[in-house]
Amino acid sequence: MALLDIEAVSVSFQRPHGWFGYEQTYVIQNLDLSINEGEIVAVVGASGSGKSVLAQAIMGILPANARLEGRISYSGEPLTPDRQLHLRGDELMLIPQSVSYLDPLMKVGRQVEPVTRNSGRKRGFVTRSYMKKTEQELTERYHLPQGTAGKYPFELSGGMARRVLMATATSGQPKLIIADEPTPGIHPEVLAETMKQFRELANQGVGILWITHDVTTALTAADRIAVFYAGDNVETAQVHDFTGTGERLRHPYTKALWNALPQNGFQPLPGSQPLAGQEITTGCSFAPRCRAATVACTRERPQLRKIRGGEVRCFHVT
Amino acid sequence: MTGRNGWARFVGFKVLRLVSLLVGVSVLSFILMQFSPVDPIEAYIGGDMIRVSAEQRSLIEERWGMNESPTERLLTWGQALIQGDLGTSMIYRQPVADIIQERFMNSVALMAVAWLLSGIFGFALGVVAAMRRNSKLDRLICWYCYTLASTPVFWIALLLLMVFGVWLGWLPVGLGVPAGMSADQVTWGDRAIHMILPALTLSLTGVASIALHTRQKLTDVLESDYILFARARGERGFQLFRRHGFRHVVLPAITLQFASFSELFGGAVLAEQVFSYPGLGQATVQAGLRGDVPLLLGLVMCSAIFVFTGNMVADILYRMIDPRMKEELMS
Amino acid sequence: MKQTVERSSEQTTETSPVQKVKTTTQEVRYEINTGLLKAETGTGPTRQTRRRYAGVSNQRFRNPRQRAVIWGSLAVIWIVIVWLTGRLLPAGSTLTSLLDRNLSPTWAHPFGTDWLGRDMFMRTLKGLATSIQVGLLAACGGGLIALLLGLGAATIKAADRVISWIIDLFLSVPHLVSLVMLAFVFGGGLAGVAAAIALTHWPNLARIVRAEMIQLKSAEYIHISHKLGQSRLRIAVQHMLPHLVPQLFVGVLLIFPHAILHEAAITFLGLGLSPQQPAIGIILSESMRYLSAGMWWLAFFPGLALLLVVRAFDVLGNSLKTLTGTGNSREVR
Numbered sequence: 001m002a003l004l005d006i007e008a009v010s011v012s013f014q015r016p017h018g019w020f021g022y023e024q025t026y027v028i029q030n031l032d033l034s035i036n037e038g039e040i041v042a043v044v045g046a047s048g049s050g051k052s053v054l055a056q057a058i059m060g061i062l063p064a065n066a067r068l069e070g071r072i073s074y075s076g077e078p079l080t081p082d083r084q085l086h087l088r089g090d091e092l093m094l095i096p097q098s099v100s101y102l103d104p105l106m107k108v109g110r111q112v113e114p115v116t117r118n119s120g121r122k123r124g125f126v127t128r129s130y131m132k133k134t135e136q137e138l139t140e141r142y143h144l145p146q147g148t149a150g151k152y153p154f155e156l157s158g159g160m161a162r163r164v165l166m167a168t169a170t171s172g173q174p175k176l177i178i179a180d181e182p183t184p185g186i187h188p189e190v191l192a193e194t195m196k197q198f199r200e201l202a203n204q205g206v207g208i209l210w211i212t213h214d215v216t217t218a219l220t221a222a223d224r225i226a227v228f229y230a231g232d233n234v235e236t237a238q239v240h241d242f243t244g245t246g247e248r249l250r251h252p253y254t255k256a257l258w259n260a261l262p263q264n265g266f267q268p269l270p271g272s273q274p275l276a277g278q279e280i281t282t283g284c285s286f287a288p289r290c291r292a293a294t295v296a297c298t299r300e301r302p303q304l305r306k307i308r309g310g311e312v313r314c315f316h317v318t
Numbered sequence: 319m320t321g322r323n324g325w326a327r328f329v330g331f332k333v334l335r336l337v338s339l340l341v342g343v344s345v346l347s348f349i350l351m352q353f354s355p356v357d358p359i360e361a362y363i364g365g366d367m368i369r370v371s372a373e374q375r376s377l378i379e380e381r382w383g384m385n386e387s388p389t390e391r392l393l394t395w396g397q398a399l400i401q402g403d404l405g406t407s408m409i410y411r412q413p414v415a416d417i418i419q420e421r422f423m424n425s426v427a428l429m430a431v432a433w434l435l436s437g438i439f440g441f442a443l444g445v446v447a448a449m450r451r452n453s454k455l456d457r458l459i460c461w462y463c464y465t466l467a468s469t470p471v472f473w474i475a476l477l478l479l480m481v482f483g484v485w486l487g488w489l490p491v492g493l494g495v496p497a498g499m500s501a502d503q504v505t506w507g508d509r510a511i512h513m514i515l516p517a518l519t520l521s522l523t524g525v526a527s528i529a530l531h532t533r534q535k536l537t538d539v540l541e542s543d544y545i546l547f548a549r550a551r552g553e554r555g556f557q558l559f560r561r562h563g564f565r566h567v568v569l570p571a572i573t574l575q576f577a578s579f580s581e582l583f584g585g586a587v588l589a590e591q592v593f594s595y596p597g598l599g600q601a602t603v604q605a606g607l608r609g610d611v612p613l614l615l616g617l618v619m620c621s622a623i624f625v626f627t628g629n630m631v632a633d634i635l636y637r638m639i640d641p642r643m644k645e646e647l648m649s
Numbered sequence: 650m651k652q653t654v655e656r657s658s659e660q661t662t663e664t665s666p667v668q669k670v671k672t673t674t675q676e677v678r679y680e681i682n683t684g685l686l687k688a689e690t691g692t693g694p695t696r697q698t699r700r701r702y703a704g705v706s707n708q709r710f711r712n713p714r715q716r717a718v719i720w721g722s723l724a725v726i727w728i729v730i731v732w733l734t735g736r737l738l739p740a741g742s743t744l745t746s747l748l749d750r751n752l753s754p755t756w757a758h759p760f761g762t763d764w765l766g767r768d769m770f771m772r773t774l775k776g777l778a779t780s781i782q783v784g785l786l787a788a789c790g791g792g793l794i795a796l797l798l799g800l801g802a803a804t805i806k807a808a809d810r811v812i813s814w815i816i817d818l819f820l821s822v823p824h825l826v827s828l829v830m831l832a833f834v835f836g837g838g839l840a841g842v843a844a845a846i847a848l849t850h851w852p853n854l855a856r857i858v859r860a861e862m863i864q865l866k867s868a869e870y871i872h873i874s875h876k877l878g879q880s881r882l883r884i885a886v887q888h889m890l891p892h893l894v895p896q897l898f899v900g901v902l903l904i905f906p907h908a909i910l911h912e913a914a915i916t917f918l919g920l921g922l923s924p925q926q927p928a929i930g931i932i933l934s935e936s937m938r939y940l941s942a943g944m945w946w947l948a949f950f951p952g953l954a955l956l957l958v959v960r961a962f963d964v965l966g967n968s969l970k971t972l973t974g975t976g977n978s979r980e981v982r
Contacts, residue, residue: 588918
């Protein structure tokens with residue numbers, strides 16, 4: 001039984017358009033993904049492929065004009081808004097992208113400590129000893145200098161900020177962590193440390209959904225890689241499939257992605273990801289850029305098939 | 319603004335501005351009032367005008383310096399002003415400064431109570447409306463505020479007077495103290511009771527702008543990234559507001575309240591008129607009706623100082639939060 | 650073409666409508682997300698053609714423009730009705746009729762009658778028409794002054810400091826106090842009151858005009874037009890006017906509610922129109938004498954009517970704000 005199961009999920013937004021109507025824009029279309037306990041799944045895709053929206057959808061914090069279709073299950077039970085409310089901050093944790101997600105007028109220590117009753121917050125006012133406990137944890141576990149808990153977010157340096165953001169998720173007892181772009185432009189040491197911490201958490205049974213656009217880093221610590229394209233999961237591959245020139249990879253986009261990396265030939269694929277559309281597309285969304293596209297590719301949308309230990313959404317895979 | 323030097327310069331500028339404004343207001347008002355069709359002597363003497371002979375009239379004119387040219391009159395008035403002499407009121411036959419002093423406390427008490435009440439309630443309403451955006455409660459609050467903003471203050475005053483003063487008879491119909499009582503018998507309680515209805519009027523109408531403003535500001539805050547993350551950590555409802563929302567909206571609200579002294583005074587003028595409350599507002603109306611130029615001038619300047627003080631405090635508050643962040647950013 | 654609507658309705662039993670969660674809404678998060686989407690270089694093909702869901706409205710999500718149009722039109726209709734009936738009423742409808750004194754509201758006299766037997770309904774309508782007229786004069790006058798001084802301040806540097814100082818001067822005295830003073834100076838009467846109100850309300854609008862002009866002047870496309878050789882007049886008419894006119898129009902319209910309220914206030918205090926003319930302020934100030942006699946309808950209905958008219962102008966102004974996009978309406982494209 002998977003920890004998190006996402007089935008045929010679509011997320012769309014409604015916006016007023018013109019004078020009297022409104023339009024609906026699909027950001028995620030028919031997504032299928034699953035995460036098991038103790039597994040690190042990296043979701044890789046270009047900006048605009050709908051990754052952050054996925055994180056919001058799982059946590060249940062989509063904007064009011066968003067519509068969610070499909071089914072998300074957590075620990076076998078459907079993840080209703082009610083459940084999301086209870087599990088947020090407790091078992092489901094989010095590691096945000098940057099320090100801008102922290103309250104600029106509040107000290108960091110107070111933002112790191114658990115907030116909900118279930119995750120260990122004491123009733124009533126925060127006592128001094130409690131703050132000290134938070135401070136201790138920050139210094140010991142994350143090797144942050146003394147007094148970090150008393151600083152404001154803008155006073156943190158890049159590396160410190162990363163670790164603090166990490167600390168916000170691990171101060172409780174999470175079961176599923178969604179890390180939204182945790183590794184942009186940071187020092188390799190801090191990067192290695194972050195990977196190590198992810199691994200440690202996974203070994204303890206925590207499921208981690210890791211959202212990133214950095215394939216190389218993802219390969220160092222993840223177990224599985226899900227490749228997103230245009231709001232859709234086009235392939236889910238094991239990490240060890242990413243070798244050589246990508247023969248073991250299944251979807252043409254993944255292969256192109258792999259070969260586009262600097263260390264692998266640096267061959268870009270012409271064209272770019274389509275913009276969010278108002279309607280679920282007919283046919284494969286990658287068809288316009290695919291070299292192996294046929295007429296069948298434009299008529300019907302391929303289903304997710306299991307091939308060689310991974311999943312792929314393509315008609316022509318072997 | 320760094321340290322003491324910065325503050326000194328800031329205060330200095332403000333004082334300079336105040337003086338220049340006062341000078342401008344007073345000169346302009348003085349000049350304007352010369353054009354008034356109301357004949358001050360007629361206004362002064364009133365109905366007995368017919369019985370005053372031409373000689374007596376010219377004597378009065380001379381006494382009052384009305385034979386001098388406007389510039390001379392302005393200078394005389396200016397000189398007296400600097401020495402602290404605001405002239406004598408024609409209606410009340412007292413020095414203007416005394417009248418203002420007497421009524422000042424009454425008005426300030428009334429306005430202070432209304433200011434506090436409308437500030438607190440307005441803030442609370444705005445917060446509730448934003449936290450429950452688009453719900454029935456929010457729409458009700460918005461409807462209430464928009465309606466209030468279009469309501470004449472004196473009409474609300476009349477309605478309250480009718481309901482509480484006439485029908486229910488709970489509160490007095492007017493004045494600042496019970497009628498017929500000598501000054502030493504009047505207690506604070508009496509004063510307070512007479513102040514309730516005017517204060518209630520002003521509070522009701524003053525709630526609208528701050529509620530709408532707070533609602534907008536809190537809505538903006540609630541759309542920010544850090545609120546999204548806080549919600550992702552399980553915070554919601556009142557806890558979310560207390561931890562993150564409050565400190566982001568409380569300062570703009572207070573700043574707005576301080577900047578609304580102008581409206582407050584205007585409202586007080588009307589409320590005092592309806593309830594015959596002896597404050598600065600009522601004096602202004604009387605001065606305007608009966609052409610009491612010295613009193614009117616004095617009151618105009620007084621109100622200008624009042625509004626200026628409010629704006630200055632708002633400005634200080636606004637700068638205090640800003641450069642602190644800037645300074646910390648640069649450290 | 651696949652019918653996506655059917656598809657989603659198939660799954661409605663299993664969908665989790667996120668709106669039901671009782672937490673706060675975040676419409677701008679959406680903006681950021683689509684911002685990311687649009688950040689993709691637009692050379693790729695857009696996914697299939699868009700389909701507009703016109704008319705199928707989600708309960709909680711109505712197009713603000715739609716609402717603005719509806720409410721704005723209703724407001725205009727209401728105002729016009731009030732004004733026309735007030736103007737076109739025969740003069741005899743407010744004559745005294747000592748037989749019908751002090752009547753509380755009945756079908757014949759919806760607003761009751763006063764101590765002279767005059768029908769309050771007719772008096773109120775006439776008073777409202779007067780108020781609207783005064784408001785019109787004041788708003789136009791104020792708008793004109795604001796336009797001239799605002800433009801002057803924005804174009805001529807030297808004039809800017811003087812005019813800004815004058816604006817601060819006018820704003821440093823509470824509206825009502827300066828109105829009292831100006832009414833005293835002008836001596837009352839329709840023109841006097843309108844002039845007084847115009848003089849107290851132009852500063853705010855002038856500030857807006859000035860700010861808008863300054864922003865426009867420093868805009869890049871203005872510079873480019875100038876460099877390309879377009880004459881100043883052409884630039885002014887073609888580029889600046891379309892931005893300025895809506896702001897000015899909405900600004901003038903939004904002076905109306907204040908103008909009417911202040912006119913009523915000044916008249917109430919006794920400084921405005923002569924008691925012969927039926928104006929709401931007069932009606933209300935006269936009603937004060939009869940309140941203790943329990944004639945509540947003398948104050949209630951006229952004030953309520955005034956409230957409705959002022960509110961209508963407010964709604965009209967805000968609707969136009971939404972429709973022309975001069976306000977804070979980020980929600981509509």
